[in-house]
Amino acid sequence: MPHALEIRGLEKVYANGLQALKGIDLTVESGDFFALLGPNGAGKSTTIGVICSLVNKTAGTVRVDGVDIDEDFPRAKRHLGVVPQEFNFNVFESVEDILIHQAGYYGIPLSTARQRIDIYLAKLGLTDKKRTRARMLSGGMKRRLMIARALMHEPRVLILDEPTAGVDIEMRRSMYDFLREINAAGTTIILTTHYLEEAESLCKNIAIINHGKIITNTSIKNLLRELHRETFILDARECLPAKLEVAGFQLQRVDDFCLEAQIEQGQDLAQLMSHLHEQGVTILSMRNRENRLEQMFVSLLEQAS
Numbered sequence: 001m002p003h004a005l006e007i008r009g010l011e012k013v014y015a016n017g018l019q020a021l022k023g024i025d026l027t028v029e030s031g032d033f034f035a036l037l038g039p040n041g042a043g044k045s046t047t048i049g050v051i052c053s054l055v056n057k058t059a060g061t062v063r064v065d066g067v068d069i070d071e072d073f074p075r076a077k078r079h080l081g082v083v084p085q086e087f088n089f090n091v092f093e094s095v096e097d098i099l100i101h102q103a104g105y106y107g108i109p110l111s112t113a114r115q116r117i118d119i120y121l122a123k124l125g126l127t128d129k130k131r132t133r134a135r136m137l138s139g140g141m142k143r144r145l146m147i148a149r150a151l152m153h154e155p156r157v158l159i160l161d162e163p164t165a166g167v168d169i170e171m172r173r174s175m176y177d178f179l180r181e182i183n184a185a186g187t188t189i190i191l192t193t194h195y196l197e198e199a200e201s202l203c204k205n206i207a208i209i210n211h212g213k214i215i216t217n218t219s220i221k222n223l224l225r226e227l228h229r230e231t232f233i234l235d236a237r238e239c240l241p242a243k244l245e246v247a248g249f250q251l252q253r254v255d256d257f258c259l260e261a262q263i264e265q266g267q268d269l270a271q272l273m274s275h276l277h278e279q280g281v282t283i284l285s286m287r288n289r290e291n292r293l294e295q296m297f298v299s300l301l302e303q304a305s
Contacts, residue, residue, distance in 0.1 A: 002066025004030045004157045004188035005051070010060035012046050012212075020046040022212040024060070028205075030156070033183045034190045035199035035220075038209035044192050045085075047209070048161055052082050065156050078106065081155035083146045085162045091135035095126060095145055098134060099152055106153035113152065120148040123178050125171065139166035144175065157188045164195065176202060200224075232269075234259040237282040246275040 005028040012021040021043050028034045038044050049055030051062055053073055062069045065079040089098050096117060103113035121127045124144040129137060137145065143163060150158060160179075164172045179202065183189050193199055199206060200220060207217040216223065239256045249272050250262040259281075263269060273283055 001030050003063070004028045004032065004065060005190065006061075006063040006066075007047075007051075008061045010047070010050065010062065011058045012043075012050065012055065013058045020212050021050075021057075021060075024209070024212070024214055026207055026214060026217065028157075028188060028190060030065075030188055031183070031186060032188055032205055033179075033203045034188070035203040035206040036190060036192050036209065037196070037199060037206060042209045043212040044209055045161070046212075048082070048084075048159060048192070051159065052080070053077075078153065079156045081150035081153070081158045083143075083150045083158070083160045083163050085165065087142050087146065089134055089145070089149065092133060094131050094133055095121070095137070096130050098145065099149055102149045103152045108153060116152055116154075117148075120151055123181075124148055125174060140168055140171050143167050144171075147175070147178075151182070155187070157190065158182070159190045159192075161192050162194065163191070164193070164198065172198075232261050232263060233287050234261055234276075234283045235285045236276075237284050238280060240281060241279065244276075244279065244281070246272060246279075249275075 005026065007024055007026040010021050010024040010026075011019070013019045024043070024047065026047075036044055036047070046055055050057045051064065051069070053069060064076040067076040067079065069076045093101070099117045099120075100110065100113050103110075103116070108116075117130070118127075121130055124147060126141060126144055126148065129141060134142065134145065143166060147160070147163060164175060167175065176198075179189060189202075191199065191203060203220055205217075205219050206223060208215050233254070236257050236259060240253055240259060242253075244251055244253060244259070249267065252260040254260050261272060263272070269286075276283060
């Protein structure tokens with residue numbers, strides 16, 4: 001089975017001399033749920049633009065599901081679905097018409113298109129908006145419409161560029177469930193997002209781009225193993241002593257019932273709990289103070305700068 005996406009030596013130099021991409025190599029396996037992360041201006045949008053033929057590359061090769069975009073882009077495009085950041089549909093058309101027209105671009109019979117419309121609108125919570133003009137939809141509904149539109153030709157590779165921007169928490173979770181479902185069914189998903197907890201929750205593998213270069217490309221699990229320190233918030237049942245110390249651990253009293261603990265790699269949380277219990281402190285709950293991937297993301301960017 002070919003790779004879902006294979007990029008080799010990708011470069012892009014704009015007319016003003018800005019080199020946005022500096023020899024990127026990237027492989028996404030078929031069936032993966034892959035995160036492409038990076039700060040603003042790092043090269044994410046340029047990379048996606050090249051894959052979708054919206055940006056002309058300066059050098060390098062790009063293959064989508066084994067098809068070179070320079071040799072046969074129409075065929076490569078059939079394997080590719082894209083959900084861009086900006087809304088780019090006719091807001092005066094109905095949801096149904098937008099999806100029918102999208103299916104028509106790919107030669108999908110009307111009867112098949114209508115079946116898919118009913119399925120995707122139901123999955124994305126838009127069934128009752130089927131005949132509503134797109135301009136009447138909320139921002140979150142428009143995002144979901146963009147996903148449905150990208151799936152009308154049932155691509156093997158789906159690129160999601162900030163898909164949950166402007167989507168409320170409840171609907172974001174239902175979108176996560178839907179994306180996990182289509183990924184489990186075989187659709188490769190490539191996600192860019194500024195919600196790093198989103199990438200940690202959904203994705204298996206990750207690449208981080210900065211200043212036009214890939215600075216890391218690994219699995220989420222392997223990346224998080226590199227964390228040398230995590231900060232936890234501990235909620236206590238009893239009022240904490242004014243002075244609380246446990247040898248080998250960095251502790252800070254947040255308030256009367258809340259404690260912040262920095263845990264170094266190799267330290268035993270059970271040992272900390274035991275020592276706290278000996279001092280009359282019972283911990284009711286524990287949580288990470290920060291998203292773990294965010295900590296690693298910031299650390300990697302600092303090392304690369």
